[in-house]
Amino acid sequence: MTRLLIIGSLEAELGQAARIAASRGARLRQADGVTAGIAMARAEGFDLILCDVLHDVSWLVASLEAERIACPVVACGRNADAAAAVRAIQAGAKEFLPLPPDAELIAAMLQAAVGEVEGPIHRDPAMAAVLKRAEGVARAEASVLITGESGTGKEVLARYIHSHSRRASGPFVALNCAALPEALLESELFGHEKGAFSGAVAARRGKFEQADGGTLLLDEIGEMDPRLQAKILRALQEREIDRLGGAGPVKVDVRILAATNRDLAAEVAAGRFREDLFFRLNVVALRIPALRDRPDDILPIAEHFARRYAEANGLPPRRFAAAARGALLSHSWPGNVRELENTVHRAVLLAEGDEIGAEAVELHVPAPRPAALAGAATLPMEPQPARAIGVAALVGRRMEDVERDLILETLTHCLGNRTRAAEILGISIRTLRNKLHEYRAAGAPVPVAPGQMPVAPFPYASIG
């Protein structure tokens, strides 16, 4: 179920949008203005915010970013108001929803906000076996540890388990434990009271409380430091958490799913991960095979994304030519489904003619991995972080040049989608914007997302 916050008056067309969203199963909250909306987002957590352009979308986006409240914002306004749409997108809104609302666009927007609701696309027996096991454990309350290389679909599988569980009507909340430094991660997980630390200007519910009655996915749990591991263990055992600066424990009813691309057993052996927490999380283990080990999944997933991105960009649906299918099947997909999705997205935009030809399928052949830099505790065949790939080739270059190239290359890889690029780079969107501004001023070509100019139909599939 999508938790949707609407900022604006529900009297006119926005009310219609709210009714459509509710009829599509969204759980709605409404705020009259941005200040009230931010307070609600801080306290409750949402999957999506729909904000009328009559309100200050730019301030909303900047405040969410400043408070690290990860939630996509879709701006909405009267169809004819193109200038407002452009301003909203420039202010950082993911998309623009023209009013009066179209029921199908709202459905697509809600679906994109919660990710892949249809469940993992699959045809390969190796993946079918994983899903069968996932369905089997979904209805139990046990914790599940999902492992697999980066981009194999661990979060997709976690959502699938949630949607097949008894908690399906409750919230699904995901947190990337590697994305934040320890102190911030702690307040993100457990929440804090007003004044708990300098900068805690208002009380905030943590992810545990937001997931109450539902499921909490702790992604990249292998990156969590031991002190927080102990607090997670306590939350699991006692079913209660302590807000930072709070007066006493708060009861929570949350099922924990954890995901990692590390070999947690090896992390335990190396003394970096608590054994008791490992056993607690690893009640059921699900390992998603790398895409190259389930080749029968490649074409169905590619076709799914070809349809989705054609629709999102207002292009006719096209099939892959035989040579393109051959190229997709012979690639090793070190970035797994995420890489396949990006490749297909790009191919859909580049292809000319009635079919998607091999020339539109741009495949990146990864540089060989220097053995000396390979991480000891990663899974076999794990694609290494960029720092381990070809670092020697960078010696002799200026730091700022390397940074610029990395930023622009990542943005190109993300087809100009700044939110995604900032996520991958681990920097705030504001930092990214400032850097791009500098590069543009210095004459560097900066890629722009095809969906950045709001031309109908709007590419909702790019949310998230």
Ligand SMILES: Nc1ncnc2c1ncn2[C@@H]1O[C@H](COP(=O)(O)OP(=O)(O)OP(=O)(O)O)[C@@H](O)[C@H]1O
């Ligand atoms: N079987 C699938 N069918 C359709 N889409 C998929 C499938 N598996 C993954 N995806 C898509 O691929 C992308 C990466 O998936 P996801 O984020 O779940 O991977 P992950 O293993 O959690 O990655 P990471 O380790 O980097 O967090 C997402 O856009 C997701 O929707």
